Amino acid sequence: MKSSNRVIMLGDCQSFYASVEKADHPEYKDRPLVVAGDPERRSGIVLAACPLAKGKGITTAERLGEALAKCPDLVVIKPRMQKYIDVSMQITEIYKTFTDLVEPYSIDEQFLDVTGSMHLFAESSEELANMIQSQVQEATGVYTRFGIAETKILAKTACDNYAKKNPSGIYTLTKEMLPETLWKRPVSDMFMAGSKMTRHFTVMGLPTIGSVAQTPLGKLKQMMRRKFGKNSDIKAEMYWRIANGIDDSPVRPGTHQVAPKSVGHMITLPRDYAKLEEIKVVLLGIYIKTCVHKGSNLLILWRNNIFQVV
Numbered sequence: 001m002k003s004s005n006r007v008i009m010l011g012d013c014q015s016f017y018a019s020v021e022k023a024d025h026p027e028y029k030d031r032p033l034v035v036a037g038d039p040e041r042r043s044g045i046v047l048a049a050c051p052l053a054k055g056k057g058i059t060t061a062e063r064l065g066e067a068l069a070k071c072p073d074l075v076v077i078k079p080r081m082q083k084y085i086d087v088s089m090q091i092t093e094i095y096k097t098f099t100d101l102v103e104p105y106s107i108d109e110q111f112l113d114v115t116g117s118m119h120l121f122a123e124s125s126e127e128l129a130n131m132i133q134s135q136v137q138e139a140t141g142v143y144t145r146f147g148i149a150e151t152k153i154l155a156k157t158a159c160d161n162y163a164k165k166n167p168s169g170i171y172t173l174t175k176e177m178l179p180e181t182l183w184k185r186p187v188s189d190m191f192m193a194g195s196k197m198t199r200h201f202t203v204m205g206l207p208t209i210g211s212v213a214q215t216p217l218g219k220l221k222q223m224m225r226r227k228f229g230k231n232s233d234i235k236a237e238m239y240w241r242i243a244n245g246i247d248d249s250p251v252r253p254g255t256h257q258v259a260p261k262s263v264g265h266m267i268t269l270p271r272d273y274a275k276l277e278e279i280k281v282v283l284l285g286i287y288i289k290t291c292v293h294k295g296s297n298l299l300i301l302w303r304n305n306i307f308q309v310v
């Protein structure tokens with residue numbers, strides 16, 4: 001198989017906006033800090049919380065008022081998006097010293113294909129990830145985590161589900177490991193599966209990622225058609241491929257330039273947001289996440305508690 005020899009990393013920045021602010025404000029080093037939509041008003045929304053703030057129970061996208069109730073001595077900083085974009089690009093430049101195949105995926109996540117260049121720098125992909133991690137930390141003060149795998153989807157999965165919880169911040173996930181690792185996890189942990197889809201899968205008798213992966217694709221399509229109608233085949237195949245870690249897409253460099261293609265991004269919010277103020281801040285976050293490197297063809301769909309930007 002052509003793709004089986006690839007070495008792909010997803011580098012993710014921990015608490016990105018908050019880490020950038022902490023690096024810029026050493027006086028707040030040991031204080032819980034959040035970047036929030038509108039610090040003057042308690043109705044603002046937390047866009048990023050540093051690990052110390054998260055330790056106090058503060059979560060991204062919660063209301064600032066709630067966060068301050070949990071932690072009255074919280075440092076609250078107004079977002080400086082241009083600064084975060086600049087640091088994101090600086091990190092891209094560091095990644096590019098290790099491979100020319102770097103694809104910004106969002107403002108704080110980037111794919112690296114190091115298949116061809118790894119041997120120039122290190123004995124193993126973990127050793128290389130560790131080197132890159134140190135360089136980014138030294139240059140920007142931002143701590144990065146790396147998921148390593150043979151496809152982009154598995155690298156992303158390795159990062160989100162394992163590297164972030166690993167003391168080293170680095171985790172390699174091979175296809176052979178899937179039955180013993182990812183497949184045992186609840187379907188709610190699956191990439192792209194929001195709370196609604198999770199409920200549907202559970203009702204369909206598919207409570208784990210492995211149960212989705214091991215359902216023959218034809219059968220999964222049938223099951224989803226019964227729930228969502230004829231047009232759900234693409235969705236069924238998408239989830240089936242994600243669960244099986246199948247993804248042939250290459251790491252596409254050069255997406256810093258304005259790309260003609262539109263991009264997609266979806267996040268699930270912890271609750272419904274009704275006020276325009278709140279929505280604007282959340283949208284700003286998504287907008288930055290999806291469009292910073294990719295131009296601004298933007299169509300926003302908002303249904304239930306899911307924003308979709310396509």
Ligand SMILES: [Mg+2]
Pocket residue numbers: 012013014015016108
């Ligand atoms: Mg991150």
